[in-house]
Amino acid sequence: MPGGRLTQQDRQRIAAGLTDGLSYAEIARRLDRPTSTISREIARNGGPGDYRPQQAHQATAQRARRGTPAPPRTAGPPGSAMEEEIIEMAVRTGLPRLTARVHLDLLLSEDGRRTAGELTRRLKVSPASVSVAVNYLVQHGYVRRERDPQRRRDIYVVDDDAWYHSIAISTRQTLEAAQAATSAAETSGLDTPVGQRLAKGGAFLERVSLDMMKSADRWRTLLA
Structure with missing residues (x-):
């Protein structure tokens, strides 16, 4: 029931979602719960790397019987x-x-x-x-x-140059999008509203991408 206490099945679905790399928001959506509920549940039961549904369910039941608060979010190993x-x-x-x-x-x-x-x-x-x-x-x-x-x-x-390569790949992909927009603009007709809109978008993406790549080349020495 949305808004009620999490069941053991809910906790198993949370664990499965974490294993699959889902975001807290997506897990919450699938359980029809607020994202804050999922975030608190995971934080108070070991965090995303150590969440165990059975232990979480037992710990919650024990806290309810004792009437004691959950451990703070910062509990756990340093960092x-x-x-x-x-x-x-x-x-x-x-x-x-x-x-x-x-x-x-x-x-x-x-x-x-x-x-x-x-x-x-x-x-x-x-x-x-x-x-x-x-x-x-x-x-x-x-x-x-x-x-x-x-x-x-x-x-x-992961090495120091990875930052540069990630920007280079992102820039290349954006340039491809810019070229696609320009081609679509020409197909639609540069004298039409659609063609003009696409042409402006393509030109913008192209200029920004080229500037970003120039900046990355300029400051690459910082990674050396």
Whole structure:
């Protein structure tokens, strides 16, 4: 029932949503609950990386019997609150939650390198979920893939130049959109309202993209 207490089945669906990399808002929508309810539930029961539905349900029942408040959100290992905040910011920009978790784990690793097995164990998710997240990061230039020929496995790497490559890929994609808009404008007719609107949009995207790439080239030395 919307607005009532979370059931054990609700908590299992929350755990499944976290494993699939869904945002808190999407999990809330599927359960027909406020996003704040889902956020509090996860924060008070181990956070997105350690949420366990059975333990969460038992802990909630025990707190209700004792009448004691839930532990504060900052409870847990040092840095967990900061990491959760960074992940939330990434999700708000459109990055899938699990993808954001994988990216952050790589960024915070000592040498910026992890294998798929290490990511699976550290984040407690399935190899398939890690594969989807890593493929997204590689596709968008945030991470590169190296091959370990001796052990026949991939190693995923975040290096300083990743920031530059991610901007370069994003810029190329925006330029493709600009070219598509320009072509559509010509097809519609540059003397029509639709054609003029598309032509203006294409010109804007092209200029902004070229300026961004020039800026990235100019300041790339900061990453050296």
